[in-house]
Amino acid sequence: MATIKEALAALLALQEKDKVLDARRKAVDAVAPRVAAVKSDLANEKKRMDAAKAKTLELEKLKKSKELDVASKEEAARKHGLQLNEVKSNDAYRALQAEIAKEKAAAGDVETEILQLMEDIDRSRAEEKALAAELKKIEDFAKSDLERLAAELSHAEGERAAAQAARDAAATPVPPEILRVYDHIRSRGKADAIVPVVDGHCGGCQINLAPSMTLEVAKLKSLAVCESCQRILYKPEKPAAAAA
Numbered sequence: 001m002a003t004i005k006e007a008l009a010a011l012l013a014l015q016e017k018d019k020v021l022d023a024r025r026k027a028v029d030a031v032a033p034r035v036a037a038v039k040s041d042l043a044n045e046k047k048r049m050d051a052a053k054a055k056t057l058e059l060e061k062l063k064k065s066k067e068l069d070v071a072s073k074e075e076a077a078r079k080h081g082l083q084l085n086e087v088k089s090n091d092a093y094r095a096l097q098a099e100i101a102k103e104k105a106a107a108g109d110v111e112t113e114i115l116q117l118m119e120d121i122d123r124s125r126a127e128e129k130a131l132a133a134e135l136k137k138i139e140d141f142a143k144s145d146l147e148r149l150a151a152e153l154s155h156a157e158g159e160r161a162a163a164q165a166a167r168d169a170a171a172t173p174v175p176p177e178i179l180r181v182y183d184h185i186r187s188r189g190k191a192d193a194i195v196p197v198v199d200g201h202c203g204g205c206q207i208n209l210a211p212s213m214t215l216e217v218a219k220l221k222s223l224a225v226c227e228s229c230q231r232i233l234y235k236p237e238k239p240a241a242a243a244a
């Protein structure tokens with residue numbers, strides 16, 4: 001059975017390893033948001049590209065329907081032109097002529113719209129092309145970024161595994177009932193579960209400890225815990241002894 005003094009020394013060694021492990025875990029966790037940021041940038045750029053493509057398609061569809069519209073107006077004008085020969089009265093002839101003129105004018109108006117649409121389509125295609133070039137660049141950057149981040153993650157995971165192994169090894173000499181107390185304190189978000197008594201104060205929460213508590217810590221008979229913050233207390237070695 002380990003003495004309290006040995007157990008406290010083992011806990012302090014464990015706490016050092018736990019702090020290293022905490023840092024290694026943070027390093028691992030820090031990679032995922034960076035990967036997400038790269039992927040989100042890429043996804044946004046693809047969305048812009050898709051939107052530009054959709055716009056061109058929309059304009060082309062509109063142009064197609066306008067062309068059909070022109071064709072049907074011209075066809076109507078042509079059919080009415082054929083009917084001119086069959087008309088009996090002058091009034092009917094003039095009415096038909098007016099109708100044909102109206103149809104041709106309407107077809108001409110739509111053709112003007114088509115010319116405008118063709119300019120719009122050219123502009124949209126140019127925009128698409130520029131975005132495609134930009135996307136290609138961003139894809140290349142993202143690819144190398146993601147490769148670098150994957151390597152970083154793998155390295156960080158290796159270091160975390162090593163820190164975990166070192167931590168587990170350091171936990172072995174700590175008596176199980178003391179380890180439970182220590183782990184419980186750490187699980188409550190207190191990274192420094194074992195703290196020194198400094199000038200009669202708790203090294204964790206700084207509260208002034210009762211003299212009986214300071215004495216209990218010094219006696220090394222049982223595990224002393226701060227009444228205020230529940231951290232495990234220990235009496236630091238004299239500087240000379242610590243250096244030795």
Ligand SMILES: [Zn+2]
Pocket residue numbers: 202203204205206207226227228229230231
């Ligand atoms: Zn305290």
